[in-house]
Amino acid sequence: MIMFNESKQESNTPFNVRRLSRYFVGEVTGVDLSQPLDPSCVAALSNALAEHEVLVFPDQNLSREDLMRFGRYFGELTVHPFAENDEQVPELIVFDNQEGNPPVLTDHWHSDETYRECPPLGTMLYSKVVPEIGGDTCFSSMTAAYDLLSDRMQQFLSGLEAVHDFATFKYLFPNTDEGRRQLRSCEERFPPMNHPVVRVHPVTGKKALFVNPHYTRFIKDMEDRESRALLDTLFRATSVLEYQYRHHWKPNTVVFWDNRSVQHAAVHDYYPQRRFMERVTIKGDRPFSTEPAAKAEELRKFKVAQYDHNDERRSVRQFERDTETAQAS
Ligand SMILES: [Fe+2]
Numbered sequence: 001m002i003m004f005n006e007s008k009q010e011s012n013t014p015f016n017v018r019r020l021s022r023y024f025v026g027e028v029t030g031v032d033l034s035q036p037l038d039p040s041c042v043a044a045l046s047n048a049l050a051e052h053e054v055l056v057f058p059d060q061n062l063s064r065e066d067l068m069r070f071g072r073y074f075g076e077l078t079v080h081p082f083a084e085n086d087e088q089v090p091e092l093i094v095f096d097n098q099e100g101n102p103p104v105l106t107d108h109w110h111s112d113e114t115y116r117e118c119p120p121l122g123t124m125l126y127s128k129v130v131p132e133i134g135g136d137t138c139f140s141s142m143t144a145a146y147d148l149l150s151d152r153m154q155q156f157l158s159g160l161e162a163v164h165d166f167a168t169f170k171y172l173f174p175n176t177d178e179g180r181r182q183l184r185s186c187e188e189r190f191p192p193m194n195h196p197v198v199r200v201h202p203v204t205g206k207k208a209l210f211v212n213p214h215y216t217r218f219i220k221d222m223e224d225r226e227s228r229a230l231l232d233t234l235f236r237a238t239s240v241l242e243y244q245y246r247h248h249w250k251p252n253t254v255v256f257w258d259n260r261s262v263q264h265a266a267v268h269d270y271y272p273q274r275r276f277m278e279r280v281t282i283k284g285d286r287p288f289s290t291e292p293a294a295k296a297e298e299l300r301k302f303k304v305a306q307y308d309h310n311d312e313r314r315s316v317r318q319f320e321r322d323t324e325t326a327q328a329s
Contacts, residue, residue: 013044017052021245023144024262026052033057033254034066042073049074049122050203053261054139054245057254060126064092064278067126067254071280075121078283080113081186082169093279099272105168106266109140109238110214112259112281115166115190120259121284125277130249134270139245142208143261145237146198154207159294160197161220162211162231166190194220196289197234201260208261209234210287221296238263249275259284 017026026048031041049055062070068091071077077091086092097103112120125137146154166186173183197219199210213235219227237243247255257264 013048014041015044015048017048017055019052020056022242024053024141025056025139025245026054027056027058029058031057033060033070034062036069037073046074047203049256049258050201050261053141053143053258054247055256056247057256058250058252060252060254062126062252062254064089067124067278068092068280070254071124071282075282075284078113078120078281080281081190082166082172091280093281095275095277095279097271097276098274102271103266103268103275107268108214109138109235109263109265110212111142111210111263114164114195114210114212114215115193117193118284118286119195121282122256122258122260123279123281124254124256125279127249127251127253127277129274129276130251131270131273131275134267134273135249135275136267137247137249137255138265138267139247139257140238140240140263141243141245141261142210142237142263143201143206144243145240146207146209148240148243154198157197157209159289159291160222160299161194161293162197162216163192163194163218163220164215165192165217166215167217168214192217195287196291196293198289198291199260199287200290201258202285202288206261209237210260211235212263219299221294221299223300226299238265260287 015028015030017028019025020027028045028048031037031045037045045055064086068077068089071091079085079090080093083093086094095103112123149157170183173179173186195210197209197211198207200207211231211234213231216231218224219230222230
């Protein structure tokens with residue numbers, strides 16, 4: 001176990017990890033990512049990622065081929081369906097934000113691409129040019145957020161599923177025949193997807209909250225007002241300061257985050273200064289829970305019409321309640 005605020009040589013590993021925050025984040029030194037890595041080093045880094053959730057590699061001088069090779073050690077690289085991918089190498093996303101090209105849509109708390117059936121295992125971001133002021137990336141540990149919920153709340157969340165979709169990207173499709181055709185094609189490729197509200201990490205077995213305000217729409221089978229209230233509460237977990245780490249970028253740094261256990265948000269405070277980053281994304285597994293899915297009848301009283309102040313069926317609903325009560329007694 002790595003103690004925080006302490007530099008330590010991991011046993012049988014050729015690198016050092018220094019914990020940067022109370023609950024997560026390790027700074028890794030002693031490894032040159034521009035060189036091929038042997039399998040034991042990759043395995044140790046994979047374990048370090050699972051344990052620390054975010055790994056920071058300072059002072060790396062990488063070509064795009066080096067970054068992609070490093071990414072492929074951990075799995076297949078995926079192509080983001082809605083980002084401006086490099087023309088020659090679609091697995092590489094280039095963020096070259098500067099005057100005339102402001103950053104978009106990354107300043108919200110989220111896990112990457114959770115509208116997919118198998119959201120990414122992790123994402124690597126490599127800094128090439130950073131603004132003199134601003135442009136930080138914030139992270140929040142969803143493992144810490146889950147661990148520090150009350151036992152009662154953890155029990156309540158057990159077995160709940162949430163529906164995720166890519167609606168936040170729909171603005172990218174113009175209202176033309178071609179735009180609508182492309183949107184329909186994406187909707188077929190990425191239909192609304194159920195994921196457990198609490199997922200289990202496949203390496204550590206730890207539980208983490210897995211809902212985010214960017215892609216999570218509602219709790220499956222739950223009445224809308226309950227679903228909204230619950231999601232609002234869970235979304236606010238990212239704002240607890242103790243669960244956060246804010247990364248201030250220097251050039252030539254790789255940050256590799258575990259998309260299974262953290263959320264992140266980019267701070268858009270640097271425009272029109274230049275911020276030039278490269279990103280690769282590693283394919284993940286389907287999120288799973290150790291608990292059976294909650295039954296629909298536990299979450300919604302189907303005999304009762306949905307609550308609405310102007311609903312003319314309220315009297316009918318009261319009649320159904322009275323009938324149920326009479327039958328039960
Ligand atoms: Fe992201």
